[in-house]
Amino acid sequence: MASVELGYLGDTFGRPSGEPLPWVEEGAEPNADMWATADESREQMVGLYHRAWAHADATIDALPLDTVGRVPWWPEHRAEVTLHHAVVRVIADTHRHTGHADILRELIDGAVGMNKGNDSIPPGDTAWWEDHRDRVERAAREAGGGAPA
Known part of the structure; x- marks a missing residue:
């Protein structure tokens, strides 16, 4: 979520953080x-x-909510947003990506992403996602001191 906040509430408004x-x-x-x-x-x-x-917080404190910025990674035709829109987007992304509710929903229905037609997830076929999941699990087990999967 850090890169989401730094991107939408920093780079989008010409306020890069300098964070690597x-x-x-x-x-x-x-x-x-x-x-x-x-x-x-x-x-x-x-x-x-x-x-x-x-x-x-510094961006939100410094700029009015109607300040216009440009999301560099969005398609040009919809890249222009207000600070208000960006704040709401970050709230929605935080809601979507943090906590276990999203994980449980994915386990129940097998669906991922934001909504039909706009999943907002990186491309990859089933094999890529299975490999990705295995890498994440191996990293978690290694970090936790558990046996490799």
């Missing part, structure tokens, strides 16, 4: 920002999120 985010660099694995590797400590992840909060 290797998972958004050219050639990074799709979805790499949605999980922590075994090398990334809890302190690193929580610290990053705290810095993202502070940066987002």
